[in-house]
Structures are given as structure tokens and as C-alpha cells.
Amino acid sequence: MNGETDTTGQWLRKAATAARAASNVLARLPGPARDAGLRAAAAAIRLRAPQIESANARDVAAFDAGGGTDAFRDRLLLTAPRIEAMAKGLEDIAALPDPLARTLADWTRPNGLRIRRVAQPLGVIGMIYESRPNVGADAAGLCLKSGNAVILRGGSDSNHSARAVHAAINAGLRAASVPEAAVQIAPGTDRSFVAAMLAGSGLIDLIIPRGGRSLVERVQAEARVPVLAHAEGLCHTYVHSGANHAMARRLVANAKMRRTGVCGATETLLIDAAIAPALLRDIVADLAELGCISRGDARARTLVPAMPEATEQDFHTEWLGPTISIAVVDGVEQALDHIARYGSSHTEAIVTQDEKAADHFLRFCDSAVTLWNASTQFCDGSEFGFGAEIGIATGRVQARGPVGLEQLTSFRYVIVGTGQIRP
Numbered sequence: 001m002n003g004e005t006d007t008t009g010q011w012l013r014k015a016a017t018a019a020r021a022a023s024n025v026l027a028r029l030p031g032p033a034r035d036a037g038l039r040a041a042a043a044a045i046r047l048r049a050p051q052i053e054s055a056n057a058r059d060v061a062a063f064d065a066g067g068g069t070d071a072f073r074d075r076l077l078l079t080a081p082r083i084e085a086m087a088k089g090l091e092d093i094a095a096l097p098d099p100l101a102r103t104l105a106d107w108t109r110p111n112g113l114r115i116r117r118v119a120q121p122l123g124v125i126g127m128i129y130e131s132r133p134n135v136g137a138d139a140a141g142l143c144l145k146s147g148n149a150v151i152l153r154g155g156s157d158s159n160h161s162a163r164a165v166h167a168a169i170n171a172g173l174r175a176a177s178v179p180e181a182a183v184q185i186a187p188g189t190d191r192s193f194v195a196a197m198l199a200g201s202g203l204i205d206l207i208i209p210r211g212g213r214s215l216v217e218r219v220q221a222e223a224r225v226p227v228l229a230h231a232e233g234l235c236h237t238y239v240h241s242g243a244n245h246a247m248a249r250r251l252v253a254n255a256k257m258r259r260t261g262v263c264g265a266t267e268t269l270l271i272d273a274a275i276a277p278a279l280l281r282d283i284v285a286d287l288a289e290l291g292c293i294s295r296g297d298a299r300a301r302t303l304v305p306a307m308p309e310a311t312e313q314d315f316h317t318e319w320l321g322p323t324i325s326i327a328v329v330d331g332v333e334q335a336l337d338h339i340a341r342y343g344s345s346h347t348e349a350i351v352t353q354d355e356k357a358a359d360h361f362l363r364f365c366d367s368a369v370t371l372w373n374a375s376t377q378f379c380d381g382s383e384f385g386f387g388a389e390i391g392i393a394t395g396r397v398q399a400r401g402p403v404g405l406e407q408l409t410s411f412r413y414v415i416v417g418t419g420q421i422r423p
Helices: 003-028 031-047 049-066 070-076 080-095 134-145 156-175 191-198 213-222 245-257 276-289 298-303 332-342 355-364
Strands: 103-108 114-121 124-129 149-153 183-185 206-210 235-239 266-272 293-296 323-329 347-351 369-372 409-416
Touching: 003 114, 003 124, 003 149, 003 183, 003 191, 031 049, 031 080, 031 134, 031 156, 049 070, 049 080, 049 156, 070 156, 080 134, 124 134, 124 191, 134 149, 134 156, 134 183, 149 191, 156 183, 191 213, 206 213, 235 245, 235 332, 245 266, 245 276, 245 347, 266 276, 266 332, 276 293, 276 298, 276 323, 293 298, 298 323, 323 332, 332 347, 332 355, 347 355, 355 369
Parallel strands: 124 149, 124 206, 149 183, 235 266, 235 347, 266 323, 293 323, 347 369
Antiparallel strands: 103 114, 114 409
């Protein structure tokens, strides 16, 4: 092990020890005290908004010099409204019910023992993320409210922004007498810090990666700590034969083009053969007017011949930009088969006035989030009423969909007796 890695390991052990102590304090703090820390952090973000914007400008300038897509630049950019949204997000989290005050189940056994299942924090969370500096604020807020400590490791592209946001949050925690060690950030962006976190069994209780496929796949392959992750947001909107035409056009345009770089953006449009001749040209024209390139399969191109051909790989692609893949299908079952083959179990929507078709789609589409007559871009923790989200989970263990306060808690059992002994 080289000296740099030794130093990294030493830092992580020290940070994790402090985080564990802080999480123990948080778990014992009354809910109003944790909420006061969140509101103080929000106030500090507002107070330090000029410093955060200045730090972000350095990151954006470096990104522009290196070149990259508009979608990734949009993820990186922190405007005044987005900084305000970070602060407001912390206040929204503070206003939510205390997740640690929940009794999840309560029953009494025939022998008189009363058993309660009660919520409790997970402990120390490791958050590894790229590009979006606001993720650090969301993660800090959700972890603090749920009694967890968090160790953040942002990407090199957002390093200055992430540190400015972290400094503001810690200033707020100091002002509210909440342990600063509850929210820590790795001292650098060297990959050795990721390796140390992934190997941190006994130090970190859960790793949450939030970024591109390569990051998530590395975390899942190398982690010796439980992982809560999503790989991609390869989301579909399915326009059923029973769709209202005007609604379908409006929803597809929003689902694709509201923000193309978010994981809930629709990447593939599926449209029934029965409705496609009357509607597909209009949808493609709407998207083109918004700057979107449509790529269609053979059946779609017979209706819109000028549309470029969609390859097999296109249907496996999370575009994260103004491009959409289009396939014509024969009914709900074929749409479900397409989603199962190409999707990432993230978010799918059906547009239809046919309740029976919608019910079938919602019952049998095995993705984390399914919608009926609504944009896929509603897959967002704040839109679910979670205040914020720490990520979108597409696995099948611990949590699915937007990860908020409830998903960052586990449980324990409390048993009250009156002197019972076991025979």
C-alpha cells in the first residue's frame, strides 16, 4: 500500500469514527433540534450564496474549457434560483414529520409480551456523486433529519462547488450546536478515496452512488459495503391507442424536453400502431420544434420517412440530451416486453383514457416508478413530497424509486413484559 493510500485510509477511519459518534448524537437529539440544524444550514447557504456561485463559476469554466454536453453542463450549473432551491429543500425536509418517531408495528403476544417495531437510523452513509453539487445538500439534509451521518465524495468536475456548499452547511450546524462531523466531505477527489469508501466495511453502513453508469458499475463491483444504487434512467413513455391526442403531445414533449439531463427524462417513446398514423408525425414535429432529434424503428419511419433510423443500440441508450428513440408497438403487452428488454427499471409512463389498459400496465410494469397520464419527469423526491431525494433506487432491496427519509431508516424491536419467563 503506497503512502497516498495509507493517508486516505487513515483519513477515512478518522472521519468514520467521528461520523459514528455524530450519528449516535443525532439519533438521541429531539426532532426539533435536528430541524433547527437544517434551518440553520439553509440560512447559511443563503448567506453564502455569492461564495457558492463563485466556486461554481470555477467548476463551470473548467468544464467549458474541457468540452462536454449541454446536459452535463446543466447538471453542474448553480444559478441563484438553484441555490435558493437547495436552501428551500433543507427547510422542506425540516418541515416533514420526524422519521425516527415512528412505530412501524405494535402487537401483543398471547403470553402478554408487547412487541413494537420502531424506526431507527442506518448509521453512517457514504455518498459518492458526480456533477450535481446540489446532491451534497440534499444528502446532508435527508441524513441529518433521519439521524444518519454522511461522508460525501463529490466528483472532480464539481469539486469547488461541493466544498462551498459543504462549508455553508457546516457553518449552519455550528450555529445550531449540531455535530459538524455529521456531514463531512472527502479532502480530495483522488480515486483512492472512492476505493477506501468501498472497502470501508465496519466504517460505513451504506454506500449510495449517484452518477454515470461507469461509477455505479464500479461501486457495485468493488464495494464490501451494502450499496443502494441506480444504474441508468432509461425511461419510457408509452402512448396507448386510447390516448387523448392533445394530452399525449403535451406529455411527451414535457417528459423528454423539460430537462433532458435528469434521470427521469423519457429516452424512448413507444406508440401503438393503431394510433401512430394519426399522431406520430405531430409528436415528432413538436419535439423537433423544441430541438429534439427523433430516431425511429422501421415501422415509425414508414410514417415519418425523414426521421433517422434507430439502431438496436439506440434503444439501450440513456441519451441525457435532446435525442429520443421511437418504436411502434402492437398493444400493452408488446410495450411491456420492450420495456423489460431495454429498460433500466427506473420510470415508465402510459398515456391513455382506457382504464383497463392503464391498470394492466401499472400492475405488470416492473419498474421502480410507473405513471398514468403524467410526465416521467415527476420521478423526483420533492414531487413525491419527500422534501428532496438522495437518489433513485432501481434495485429490489431496501428501497425503490426516490430515496427519502423513510428509506434511510431501518428498524429495531422493543419488547415490554410483566415478568414473563420462557418455558
